[in-house]
Amino acid sequence: MASVCSLALVLLFSFLSSHAFVVSLASSDGFLQCLSAAIPNQLLYTQSSPSFMPILVSSVRNPRLFTPTTVRPLVIVTPTNASHVQSTVICGRHHDVRIRVRSGGHDFEGLSYRSERPEVFAVVDLNMMRSVRVNRRAGTASIDSGATLGEVYYAVSKASNQLAFAAGLCPTIGIGGHLSGGGFGMLLRKYGGAIDNVLDATLVDAEGRVLDKKAMGRDVFWAIRGGGGESFGIVLSWKVKLVPPPKVTMFKVPKSIDEGVIDILTKWQVVAPALPDDLFIRVVVQNDVAEFQSMYLGTCDMLLPLMESHFPELGLNQTHCKEMTWIQSVPYIFLGSTATVEDILNRTTSLDMSTKATSDYVHQAIPKDGWVKIFILLAKPNAGLLIIVPYGGKINSFSEAATPFPHRGGVLFNIQYMNFWLATTDGSTQTKWVKDFYAFMGPYVSQNPRQAYVNYRDLDLGVNVVVGNVTSYKAAMVWGEKYYKGNFKRLAFAKGKVDPDDYFRNEQSIPPLVARK
Incomplete structure (x- = not known):
């Protein structure tokens, strides 16, 4: 049975490389100079870089969404710490270059690395930020958004055979995107969804500030736990509660x-x-x-x-x-009976x-x-x-x-x-x-x-309509209430608190509503 989590990478690379998309350079030069001044050059991949296409394609999971006409990013930033993400946001705001964020690349419409409309944008690829730190005594884990579910599960099992994490089945899914939308798997009936076990998070907002649960406030912390990715900022890490399944x-x-x-x-x-x-x-x-x-x-x-x-x-x-054991069930149910626990660490998928x-x-x-x-x-x-x-x-x-x-x-x-x-x-x-x-x-x-x-x-x-450089709330309701029902309006007000200028946006991002005093 086929799976979303397969032409070979080299064929896709050579095919796309011969059809470069030419972006507007009106604001890009200043943005790239700003990035180079703040971030080591080896973490930046412009379209002229030999490594640009391999890096970009490395987390493309669906060839349908990556064709010769796909709008590609101006640059891929591969941060290794929070300051790199902050600098990217600050440079982007100053030079009018928007940002898309990729953890595992499993967005079903590829919005973490492509745009449906012609625009100048950068991709922050969190592949280099994927640490998993388990506190056995507290029964918690602190997880960087770039970690895959397979890496999270493996780290938890190595730390303790008495702990597990209630999340999805596909090992190559990035934890950042998974938690941003909800996240459910085979433990949902016993322990709920992944978001139901989130205790804290670290967010870089549209001003480039690093905020924890307390600093971002109740409404924004509520919003990032299921309100979709790329609407409220860039979540760098999550603190989650682990659960104790037996054999x-x-x-x-x-x-x-x-x-x-x-x-x-x-x-x-x-x-x-x-x-x-x-x-x-x-x-x-x-x-x-x-x-x-x-x-x-x-x-x-x-x-x-x-x-x-x-x-x-x-x-x-x-x-x-x-x-x-629980960890043995992860490869068994998704990869098949002959797969090993180590196989869940493989971040690649067939194209x-x-x-x-x-x-x-x-x-x-x-x-x-x-x-x-x-x-x-x-x-x-x-x-x-x-x-x-x-x-x-x-x-x-x-x-x-x-x-x-x-x-x-x-x-x-x-x-x-x-x-x-x-x-x-x-x-x-x-x-x-x-x-x-x-x-x-x-x-x-x-x-x-x-x-x-x-x-x-x-x-x-449904897709967003931008009016006066801000996403239309009325147009977004068409798709938004399907995903969020009555929570959609509260999400829009949370967006208005943390990103009223609508810097973080894509074709299905939350529009900002600002409460009148």
Whole structure:
């Protein structure tokens, strides 16, 4: 099965190098001179540098978003400390050059390294800032935003086999972007999302100041924990609470149409969100097969009677169970049964596949005839796949306003629709399938607004309009309320407090609202 986390790097490099995009030099010379005076030159990569393209492409995860016409940055800054980030912001403000920030490069629309519109911008690539410092006694970790989930998980496991971190599945995702949008994985029902375990953060704001939780204030600290990246400043590091999972039991059980998968899924969607919090069962559906993938915080002997009581339709037995440590479950569930723990440290991904994705939230069970129609659409040529994640438990226990991430009580599950195609081919048929499937699902998913997950960013939901050099709040509501529901307005006021001039912005950044006194 393909994954968003694959033409080879050298082919992409040579192809793009022959189609350089010429940016306006009106303000760029002064900006570059300002950077050179404040930051070591070996940390700066201009378009004339031989290393520019390899550095830029190093964290491109989706070739669909990087073509000969892609607007490329004027310079890539690879800071090693906070002062380099501060200098980049100050120079950018002074010379009217905007900044995009990249931690892992997994933004589904590539907004961390490209622009949809012609503009002069720089990329701050946090690849060199990825330290993970674990405090075993306190059960916490301080994590630089450039660290990947794999690096975080590995560092936590090395520090203590009694600690884990409740976050996502893909090891190459950067922690900065992951936490900025929410972050959920197989521990969400027991411990909530990644943002629910954030204790503090360090932010460089639009004035170039370094702010911690206290200095940035309650509203801004609330906003950065799920309000999306590149709206409020550059988060350099996060302090998070770690969690204590015991030995876990994993299983992967595929079921096909001939094995009654439609009836099983019809039952799963009601059972999975209501199971004991120690049990998580997600579903990956492709063609006529649904694979049920599970983590149970306990032994197989404890799991089997639980499944027999709550979900006998799946037919789980002893042969399906694989007991392992939490850290062993990370490569097992995402990279496969032959992967090792060390494999999660690999930051590279293949660039031979392009992708398109979007998402929905479901509050009421889909009727059986709806699942029948879903499998008919999945059987079409060039169809994609579904990744269905159950909620319930801890993640649903928070109020919608506790963090900007509003998908809490009443949510049964999240669905991600995704399609893949070879980077050397057109992909229009696969993209159309995603759009058509999204349209078909309208009657079965959340309404008013139809909700989506910001970490599965989709520009088809709407893009910003800039009026008088400030993002229009009214235009941004079109997409903003889908991601944030009623929290969107509060996010805009938080933006108005920390960045009223809208320096940090992209095609789906939060617009500033300034409270009148």
